[in-house]
Structures are given as C-alpha cells and as structure tokens.
Amino acid sequence: MADEKLTQIYIMGKAYDVPIGVTIMDAMEYAGYRFIRGAGCRSGFCGACGTVYRKAGEYRLEFVLACQEMVEEGMYLTQLPFTPAPRSDYVLDELDPNENVLLQHYPEIARCVSCNTCTKACPQEIEVMDYIQAALRGDVARAAELSFDCIACGLCAMRCPADIKHYHVGQMARRLHSKADLPIPEHLTARLGQLDGGTFDEQMDALAGASLDELKAKYAERVIEKAEAPEAATEEVTT
Amino acid sequence: MSTLAYFPGCSLKDNAKRFEDTAFFVMEKLGTPLEELETWNCCGTVYSLADDDLMHHIASVRNFVRAEEAGSEDLVTLCAMCYNTLARVADRIHADDEERTKINAFMNEEPDYEGEIRVRHLLQVLRDTIGWDALSEAVVRPLNGLKIAAYYGCTLVRPKETGIDDMERPVVMADALEAVGAEPVAFPFAAECCGTYQVVDEPHLALEQSNRILRSAAVAGADVVVTACPLCQHNLEQALAVPVGEVAELNEIQVVYFTELLAAALGADEAQMSPIVRGILSKGVTAEGGA
Numbered sequence: 005m006a007d008e009k010l011t012q013i014y015i016m017g018k019a020y021d022v023p024i025g026v027t028i029m030d031a032m033e034y035a036g037y038r039f040i041r042g043a044g045c046r047s048g049f050c051g052a053c054g055t056v057y058r059k060a061g062e063y064r065l066e067f068v069l070a071c072q073e074m075v076e077e078g079m080y081l082t083q084l085p086f087t088p089a090p091r092s093d094y095v096l097d098e099l100d101p102n103e104n105v106l107l108q109h110y111p112e113i114a115r116c117v118s119c120n121t122c123t124k125a126c127p128q129e130i131e132v133m134d135y136i137q138a139a140l141r142g143d144v145a146r147a148a149e150l151s152f153d154c155i156a157c158g159l160c161a162m163r164c165p166a167d168i169k170h171y172h173v174g175q176m177a178r179r180l181h182s183k184a185d186l187p188i189p190e191h192l193t194a195r196l197g198q199l200d201g202g203t204f205d206e207q208m209d210a211l212a213g214a215s216l217d218e219l220k221a222k223y224a225e226r227v228i229e230k231a232e233a234p235e236a237a238t239e240e241v242t243t
Numbered sequence: 244m245s246t247l248a249y250f251p252g253c254s255l256k257d258n259a260k261r262f263e264d265t266a267f268f269v270m271e272k273l274g275t276p277l278e279e280l281e282t283w284n285c286c287g288t289v290y291s292l293a294d295d296d297l298m299h300h301i302a303s304v305r306n307f308v309r310a311e312e313a314g315s316e317d318l319v320t321l322c323a324m325c326y327n328t329l330a331r332v333a334d335r336i337h338a339d340d341e342e343r344t345k346i347n348a349f350m351n352e353e354p355d356y357e358g359e360i361r362v363r364h365l366l367q368v369l370r371d372t373i374g375w376d377a378l379s380e381a382v383v384r385p386l387n388g389l390k391i392a393a394y395y396g397c398t399l400v401r402p403k404e405t406g407i408d409d410m411e412r413p414v415v416m417a418d419a420l421e422a423v424g425a426e427p428v429a430f431p432f433a434a435e436c437c438g439t440y441q442v443v444d445e446p447h448l449a450l451e452q453s454n455r456i457l458r459s460a461a462v463a464g465a466d467v468v469v470t471a472c473p474l475c476q477h478n479l480e481q482a483l484a485v486p487v488g489e490v491a492e493l494n495e496i497q498v499v500y501f502t503e504l505l506a507a508a509l510g511a512d513e514a515q516m517s518p519i520v521r522g523i524l525s526k527g528v529t530a531e532g533g534a
Binding site for chain 2: 104116118123124133134140141142143165
C-alpha cells in the first residue's frame with residue numbers, strides 16, 4: 005500500500021483505500037458515498053446503519069453498525085439500511101398482556117428452532133433468541149427486559165431462518181410490560197402537564213417563525229450534551 | 244438431598260402452570276426440589292424424523308448445554324411432549340459422535356455438548372429415585388376411595404426406546420396414584436392418542452378422540468382422568484364440554500394433572516388446589532383427614 009495510513013476495504017465489491025481508524029460510515033463517505041438513507045444519529049442509538057461484512061479468508065458474516073465499527077483491512081461490506089418487516093397493528097389499551105398476545109400478533113415466533121442466529125447478528129449484544137423464547141412462552145416481562153437495549157436495526161430479522169420479526173416482538177413486549185407492570189413515571193407526567201399547560205408554546209412559536217438563516221445559526225450553536233471535559237478536536241478525515 | 248435440574252417447557256409457564264406449581268410442591272415435600280434451568284428455550288416441540296434434519300435438534304441440545312452448565316447429569320421434565328422430544332434427541336446425539344460434532348460446530352457460541360445428559364420424566368424420578376414407599380410415607384391426606392383413570396397418551400410411552408413404561412400396558416402413573424391411596428381403574432384407552440395438534444385445524448377429530456377416552460374412563464368407573472401432558476389435558480378438557488354419556492353420573496368425570504392429586508395427598512392446602520381438585524376431594528375422598 006502506497007500510504008501506510010490507508011487500508012483497503014471493499015464496498016459492494018469494489019476496492020477502496022480508506023484511512024485507518026475511522027468508522028465504516030466515515031470510510032464510505034471518504035470513498036465518495038453520500039448517505040441519504042441508512043445514516044441517522046451517528047452515535048449507535050438510532051439503528052439506521054446496519055451493516056454486514058465478511059473479512060477476506062473468514063467464513064463468518066459479521067453484523068455491525070456502520071457508525072460504530074472501525075474499518076479493518078480486507079472487509080467486504082455493504083449496508084442494509086432498511087428491513088422489510090411488517091409490524092402488527094394493535095391498540096395497546098385493548099390488549100391483555102396475560103394472554104398469548106405476542107404469539108397472536110407474531111405467530112411466526114413459534115417457528116423458532118433456537119439456532120441463535122439472531123443473537124449472533126445483534127450489534128447490541130442482546131440475547132435475542134432468549135427474548136423470543138420468552139415471548140413464545142408468554143413471559144412478556146422477560147421479553148421486555150431482555151430486549152430493552154434494542155435499537156431496531158433489523159439485522160436479527162434479516163438473518164432469521166424462521167422469518168421472525170424479532171425487534172417488533174420486543175417492542176410490543178416492552179409496551180405491554182410498561183403499561184401493565186411498571187409505574188407511570190413522574191417526570192413524564194410532569195412534562196406532559198407542562199406541554200398541555202402551554203409552557204413551551206412561546207418557544208415553539210419562535211422556532212416555527214424563525215428564518216432559515218436563524219435556524220442554521222441555532223443549529224450550529226446547539227448543545228446536544230454537555231461534555232464532561234473539554235475534548236481535543238475530533239479526528240475528522242479530510243480529503 | 245440434592246436438587247434436580249428442571250426443564251419446564253413453554254406450556255408449563257402458560258396454560259399448564261398448575262401442573263408445574265403442584266410438581267414443585269410435591270418434590271419439595273419429598274426433599275428433592277426441582278431447580279429450573281436459569282435459561283432455557285423451547286424443546287423443539289416435536290422430534291424431527293428426517294434423517295438429516297439436525298437443525299431441528301439444536302433446540303434440545305442447547306437445553307442440554309444449559310443443564311451441563313448447571314452441573315447436572317439429569318434433566319427432568321413434566322410435559323410429555325417435551326420429554327419425548329428431549330429424550331429422543333438426547334439418545335440420538337449421545338449415540339452419534341459425528342452428529343454431535345456437527346451440532347457443536349454450528350453452535351460455536353456455546354460450550355461443546357458432551358452428550359451425557361439423561362432426560363427423565365418426573366414419573367420416572369418418582370418411581371426409580373424416590374420410590375413408591377417413600378411417596379406413600381409422605382402422604383398426609385390419602386386419596387382413599389378416589390377412582391382414577393391414568394391416561395398416558397402417546398408420547399410418554401412411545402417409541403419403545405424412550406418410553407418411560409410398557410407402551411401397551413403402562414402402569415407408572417397408576418402406581419404413583421395408588422401409592423397415595425387412590426384406586427386406579429383399568430380402561431382400554433389409557434395409551435390411545437388424544438387427537439393432539441389436530442385440535443388446531445380439525446378440532447372435531449381431537450374432540451371425538453378425547454371424548455372416546457373420557458367415555459371409556461367413565462364406563463370403567465373412574466371419578467377422574469389423570470394426565471401428564473398439557474396437550475392431552477387441553478384436549479380432554481375441551482371434550483368435557485361435550486356430554487360423555489347419556490347417564491348423568493358419566494358426565495361428572497373430571498380431568499387433572501397427576502401432580503395435582505399427588506400435591507393434594509401430600510398436604511397442599513386449599514389455596515394451592517384448583518377448584519376442580521377441591522371438588523374432587525370433597526366428593527371422592529372417603530378417608531380420614533379428607534379435605
């Protein structure tokens with residue numbers, strides 16, 4: 005390799021030299037790809053950038069988030085920005101979590117053969133098969149707790165030989181569990197009260213009435229999270 | 244005394260909860276409590292008969308890995324279907340090193356399964372480990388006068404290799420109930436099929452089959468049919484809604500899990516019994532100390 009700070013990866017089969025030490029997402033942008041879909045928070049929370057890769061000479065397919073995983077020499081990768089997985093329609097208030105409600109809405113969970121491929125595919129390291137198994141036996145609380153860290157990237161559902169839509173099942177379990185078993189959070193009640201009472205109306209109106217330039221300025225100045233300590237300039241790659 | 248690693252299966256956590264609750268009570272009383280595997284998955288539901296269909300045995304083998312992790316050699320089940328699936332897979336994978344290697348290679352995220360787990364139904368544990376004498380000695384409320392028809396169905400006793408008793412004339416469940424004072428009656432449908440999963444697509448087939456079983460037990464004079472399988476129990480309960488016979492007494496037959504009656508005999512209090520068991524005890528038991 006001409007430049008020792010570069011490494012070779014393959015995006016959809018085509019070779020690119022990209023900088024060492026950047027994420028797959030940054031490397032793809034470095035290579036000239038522009039994300040219109042399949043990129044969101046860039047922080048590992050939104051689940052939009054599910055990616056599969058296989059390294060040269062290895063038999064296993066790996067599953068990661070493009071915004072979280074660093075590139076490595078010889079990665080053959082592609083993104084899976086969307087998972088076609090229908091979600092069941094339901095009205096939460098009309099469901100009884102004590103019945104076999106998850107099985108009724110997602111009957112394919114009964115097709116689980118416990119191969120655990122979903123768990124191997126999960127970039128969040130969730131015990132996906134275990135929560136599907138809990139759902140199968142009607143243990144809504146366990147399904148909800150085990151699936152809590154799900155970011156709905158959909159990689160589990162893309163890999164499942166039984167065509168289970170795991171992340172939708174987990175979401176339904178969490179909704180049922182929250183509603184039936186958990187106390188109504190005080191901070192949420194307080195915030196909803198503020199919203200209803202018009203506390204933020206003035207600010208919202210100001211924002212809605214702002215010009216494009218004003219919005220851009222606000223966006224540039226925004227504080228997302230207060231840093232604990234001043235950070236050095238991030239290692240952004242420029243071409 | 245040590246505990247026994249216990250595999251519940253999905254039904255035991257759902258519509259067969261009282262089967263599990265009463266089994267726990269019985270084994271606690273007998274000093275050999277059941278200890279549920281911390282993590283487990285569906286047994287696979289049915290044993291795949293295809294020669295090369297290893298994929299459908301993985302569910303069972305994964306549970307055996309969990310049992311090995313728990314340091315157990317035995318894995319005890321209550322559900323007859325789970326028993327059948329787990330026991331057949333255990334035998335197969337124990338005997339075939341190549342298949343075990345293949346499955347272990349596929350489950351590369353798990354420790355290798357050594358192939359040594361022994362799957363046992365609770366009735367086997369009661370007969371072979373606890374013994375009928377010890378069971379009798381633990382009785383505080385003998386079920387004297389209660390006529391029971393022990394209904395085994397298919398999967399506990401077939402195939403012969405994994406059956407827990409003689410496949411034509413099983414006695415183990417009747418012996419268990421006899422040990423607690425009940426009177427088993429012989430009836431010809433004890434090991435006939437209840438109609439199994441036909442209840443989903445062709446419910447009338449399961450109903451007819453189950454109704455025949457109930458009728459046979461009633462004609463033999465049984466007060467109650469005793470089961471060891473959530474699916475048999477379900478199908479027989481469905482069939483109860485259809486009149487068993489024209490004679491009024493024949494319609495009073497009930498269906499319960501064998502552990503429900505054992506628990507009653509071993510001193511379960513009323514709150515731990517289903518209304519049906521309370522009803523049976525109030526009518527059927529003539530002995531001292533009856534409920």
